[in-house]
Amino acid sequence: MTIHTPSGRFIMRKGHRAQLVNRISITMREIKSFPEKQKCADLLIECCTKVNMITIFDINSNEDMDKYILYALLTGEDVTSMQDQLSLALLWDRPDIAECEIFPAQKNWPSGALEDLMTTALLEEKVEFVKLFTMNGLVMADYLTVKKLRHLYNEACIPNSHLMRLLQRASQNNYHYLFHVHNVLQAMMRRHHDDIYTSDTPQAQSDNPSINYLTFEDPYMELLLWAIFSRRAWLANYLWQRCNSPLCAAIAASCLYQSLWRSLGAKNTDILEEYNKNKNTFELFAVNLLGVCYQQDVINALGLVERRNAKWGNSDCLELAVMANDLIFISTPAAQASVELNWRRGMSRAPFFAVIIANVFPLLIFWPRFFRFQKLGDNGGELTIPQKMVVFYKSPISKFCAHSTAFVIFLIVYAYVVLFDFKYEMSITEKFLFVWICIYVIDEISEIISEQSLTLRGKISDWAGSVWNRFDIVAFFLAFLALGLRLHRQTFKWGRIAYAVNTNVFYCRLFRMYHVNYHLGPKLVIFYRMISEVLVFLALLVIFILGYGIASQALLHPSRDAGSLNSTSVSSIMEDVLLTPYWQMYGELLLDEAEVTCLMRCRRTVWRSGSLRCCD
Template sequence: MSSDTSVVNHDDDDEEDDDGETFKQPLARLEKETLGESVEPLFPLHQISGDYQEFRAALRAAEVHRVWIERTFQKRECIQIIPSKDASRCSCGQLVTQHTAILPGAKEEGAPLVQLEVQTTTERWSPLKHTQTSPTDAYGVIEFQGGGHINKAMYIRVSNDSKPDSLLHLMVKDWQLELPTLLISVHGGLQNFDLPPKLKQVFGKGLIKAAVTTGAWIFTGGVSTGVIRHVGDALKDHSSKSRGKVCAIGIAPWGIIENKEDLIGRDVTRSYQTMSNPLSKLSVLNSSHSHFILSDNGTTGKYGAEVRLRRQLEKHIALQKINTRLGQGVPVVCLILEGGPNVISIVLESLKEDPPVPVVICDGSGRASDIISFAHRYCAEDGLVSDSVKDQLLVTIQKTFNYSRSQAQQIFLMVMECMKKRALITVFRMGSEGQQDIEMSILTALLKGTNASASDQLSLALAWNRVDIARSQIFVYGHHWPPVRVGDRPKSPAAQRAGGGGGGGAGKGKARGKKGKGGKTKVEPPEETDPRKLELLSWVNSLEQAMMDALVLDRVDFVKLLIENGVNIHHFLTIPRLEELYNTKLGPANTLHFVVRDVKKGNLPPDYQITLIDIGLVLEFLMGGAYRCKYTRKSFRALYSNLYGLKRPKALKLLGMEDDEPRSKGKGKKNKKKEEEVDIDVDDPELSRFQYPFHELMVWAVLLKRQKMALFLWQRGEEAMAKALVACKLYKAMAHESSQSELVDDIYQDLENNSKEFGQLAYELLDQSYKHDEQVAMKLLTYELKNWSNSTCLKLAVAAKHSEFIAHTCSQLLLTDMWMGCLRMGKSNSLKVILGIVFPPFILLMDFRLGEEASFNSSKENEDTKNKDDDNKSSKDTVSNVDTTSKKGDEEENQKKHRRRVPIGRQIYEFYNTPFTKFWFNTARTRFIFEMQNTEMSSSLFHHQHINRTCGIMYMVYLMLYNYIILVKMERWPSLQEWIVISYIITLGMEKVRQILMSEPGKLKQKINVWLEDYWNITDLAAISVFLLGLLLRLQNEPYMGRGRVIYCVDIIFWYIRVLDIFGVNKYLGPYVMMIGKMMVDMLYFVVIMLVVLLSFGIARQAILHPDEKPTWRLARNIFYMPYWMIYGEVFADSIDRKTRVHSKTQSTNSPDLSSPLSSPSAYPNTRGYRRLTVSCQSSPILILCPDLSSLLCPHPP
């Protein structure tokens, strides 16, 4: 139920519009008249604090609201005594001796009460003639006393002729009630009566369940007598068991309320005693109600003042719309329990309403209910009864109401009038065969009693969120759906949203257009005239509209029911409908608007309509990396612009501009030249539909944080594992964004939990697939997903940082298989590969996996070569296979034969093409690219997977040469060893540029951003840049050559740090590298705290010891350096006391010669400080986490 539902006045459209704007104008006018010019602040507004201004604004709003209530709602008081049959009482019900009133024309404030005189007249007393109205003086909050706990309820005293639109506005705007989806009006006996315990229990539970599950309002008489007492007992039982409060509104006559004087007061909170006086004819209010409307017609001790007001208010509520989408009016049902003759008249009036109000009768409750129930059971379809039944009814009426024969005859005629519309009457008989509870009777009575179409009935069930009603009452065999309007052509998203429709996916009209070069014009198909096809078309459109409502209202059970009953999601989901779903304001709170604002990099207007182009940018932003959404591709943008732009020319389908596949080298310009313009029909509804609609809907549900809907849609459609990983990544990214923004923690936690749930689903699916078939599971991991930016499940898991998924046995075996290539895995793999590199003939002794045993990372050329070899040697392989199966040789003999079957050239090629070999041999940092080809699917299984690994042997050779050139004396021109190092680094830089240009993203900026996401790429960039800077200085004359040498020396630190990347491959060292890397990040927070201490001590120390220091950069350095070295035990004792300071005039032979032009006086202490800080950050957590190591380093004394 939406809280922004408008209140519509259908009785007088000039007084109030859909949004209640006419009420805002008198409120503003009242504020100006009462407060605006008469109340001035003591100080100018700019001198008043913000809190005081807010407090004063709240006071002004409360005062304006109070004035509006008193000017809108009135009370009535008798101003003329008209004697009744009892001479001591006026016809209004008051005692003559206590009859006082304010004289007409006198002002209410301060006017005295005057004793009225008895009028000798034969005129009949009338509320319109003998009462006067004045502003209401009783409204606020009631606190009921006398119970176990205090109940509170809102109340107001109004005149019996108050306008229903004003009352509804009061309830919605002031009492903050949401418009109901159902109105249950309870009628029955006014006098106390007893119900059978079983019937009372069933009645109470069914009534509360109907109200809670549908969001209904319950209208009663409000006082604690008769049927209202039983309703109050049911409400009390519910409030004691559940925190949810049912909206029960009591509409009672002001004159019959006991202790009503306690309620007089304007905008007050009044205590009210619920203990009634047994001798009084008045009644107390029922404490279980939440709101009271006290109707005043000037009488005292008489019922009936509320009848007209209650009927008009019920009619006005029935004209309101359930919500802005469904367009259904609020259904009203009349519930009858027991009752007297007046209840029969109420039933007849309800059935004669336009539209009629369905009635539910509780059989067995007594009196009027039993009479109507008996007549309903034995009357015919036309409402007539037999003579025997008639006589029996007349006798029953006489005995029940103690009436005469003529009076009973009148009641009988009223009952027969009711039976003429027996279809609108539903009788609940407890214990009868096939009879459900009273809740189902109420809801089914509304469905069959309103005579609504099936689509309207489905809308009601949607509003109530009762899928059981829809399943049992609407979707039945042989049900015929009525015709509805069918859109002829797809509308633009803006037009769809303005019209409130569900999108234009069902259009049939075709625009005239040319096709090909022949200039032939399409002929529009004739309009459909077949009644059966028209009925089927209307049925389909009704279901699709219901599906749209169910998605918007987040009704998962209804979506499932509609799919089961014939809704074709491929036909249903169109571009306008999907955009309407993204722009819905209903449903749970989500962060989509904030993410769109961040992506658009600017504030969005309040009425901004999100487009699919925006959603594409959001998906790329959340998925990160090189992910490319199809909504942002040129083909989709061109189609979107042509279909829904301001102008609708014939769309151009650009062949060769589909950005799904990576562009080949040097063919971009050729493709642009070969673009072919093909005319397509822009009015073809198939263009606005999607190939994988469940994918689009699941992404929509995830972005709008509708977890239950997302889980349901995940179960439908294709690629369940990929969808689960995408949802996991999207939720995790949105959780990160919410943590960075000023959102509540609950949203972050909900998003994190949703991400974990989808991650667990992906893991379980992989586990079940692996247990069922290992090969199929590996293919699932490496299958290229066209709809997800050509990614793979393994790549999506890496993007989502799903460590459990990657650590699964299936994923690890696949990665190992790709890492080893065509080499057969065994013991001492590293040793065998090194021996093969050092001694190439050893390659011939290795085992290779070819044919069916080939690994997943066989390149396309290898597959082609293998196929050719298999074709050329098919006969030989067949004979060999027969011989092998016929002989029972051992495995070694089979392996020897297998090695003999593999060509020597193929063995050498596969050995050097294996990633494991490249790791140990390559002279540059290797990009481990898994580009697998599946010969059966003829599609690549793994896309460019950037698992960067450092080279092995050749990298060590490079480091040794680098060590040599910086340790020995540097000559004027580079030596051979230095030229080798220079060429290595320059070629490595060229390789990095190639990696950036050949990466997946389309734009250069995005290529660079994706490349920089890897930490080791940043390290390489820094190392290469620093070395090139040093090379530029090194080639110059002194003193620049010395500075270049110092840069060489500092740069080698980066290259040694990259050795950790080699350790990352090792199963023993790799975890330690990862652990220490994370520790370093966490220790940065400790360093920030340490800097505060260093700064405070360093400034004080520098100021005390060096009061005459001049402003230099060395001063800023000394503030940090001296205190920093003191952490490691260097106390600088010679500089503590200025008088005894001793300067050493001799220099140790072991100290570095900083006066040399090839050295730097500041580089050595800088690097030394960095090393100490790094070692401290690494060693401290290790000593904490490894107590055994700590005990070895720091043994306890014996």
């Protein structure tokens, strides 16, 4: 329709102007007058003179129209700088245009030019743009400062979000510092330690503004934690790939998701499902990564499992996996090999029963048939006799066997005292027994002190998290209660009862030793998990027992009078109501007792009537 002249102008061919006016009349029916149609045609012709600003889109094609609209915007006169073009591409979420059109046009970006765009990409979870920025000049170690990370956390605190509720527990203000994030991590993970986090407080900020510009050793790890807290799962998956220690980062992420899952109310089922799904995802990342490493290099793979991370209180991956309940990771060959090596620590062969005997007869340690020690250093030198003894007695298997043997002896002494040597005057054996119990108490106190948490409350909470330690609390409480009761003649009988009850608690503590056995350990776990189901069954059963027991006793003893009740008769009635139907449920009908009761009732009736005839 137009002719391109040598001067660069475009002239419409003769006759085409009339066609253009006619097309305008058909398309734009609201334009009635001919001068207005002529004016519209002039505007269209003027637009056609700017060829470089025209973008043609075939509406019948399968391509996205927004791509061509963005192309048109990028070629506009208002968009002059490459940064403005990149901002438009980010706004329209078109990383393909940014990668193919914008970044190739400018190789060297000014310092700090991409930082604001990176912040926007992180907040809007545009992972592809985050990748583009890191591949085209943005250095994450320089970008992520304390100020930037603090800004990200505050921007992610949208109203009624889980992150906002967590931070408001640590800080009553609406603006949060990294110190508050540290408190949240400490409460959830028990083992977070980072000097940069703890130094970012309102007071320190006013005293030393340079804190704002501190950077992190592993910025991707810090962003990963932020992405997990702010529920940006896709971004978290990418950030994990860039962490310095991806195996530890995956387990830490799984542990954090597990803690978030526990801290959330049961009503938020969608978020709970999301947390559980993401936890399993990161656990699978860790399992796959460790599996590949274990196939390539066994020694280095074990080193990754046992490597301690200062950020998480010098915990290794297995300790974090236990906190996260990552059973699949713990069951991997690499993790099990690490556990086995640490269990024997320095010994390649150490049979269980041989270790028990060697604790009593140390000369057995030097018998190669039972014990084989790992070579010393790279040269493969043999250990000396003192070194072998140190390795043996420092190994966990030796300590466990010694502790188990001592506890079995303790139970024998305890049973002897309860059965044969429990008198008002304390015997030497009983005094020795209580000294032994005090030693166990001191051992538990040292165990609390050795917990990884930095606060006393956290140490006690971590220690009490084990069901066996809670067993110990009950056992020690009953032991000292029994001691206090047996010292007085009036309560001596109750002291004996406390002693006897505590025997059962101490013997139940033997279950702790079953964990190391491949056959008994799983059975113990099954038994422990069945307790809740058994309690539910008993809650249902007690309804039928009470109903049947009261009804049967009412029919068997119609002559009972409330005025003649005393403590003995009440206890007897409660026993009849509860125990009789319980035993009858197992087939014990107590016919002999019922016959005696019937005979006695018959005799009382005959005696009251004055008859000399005895009932049959």
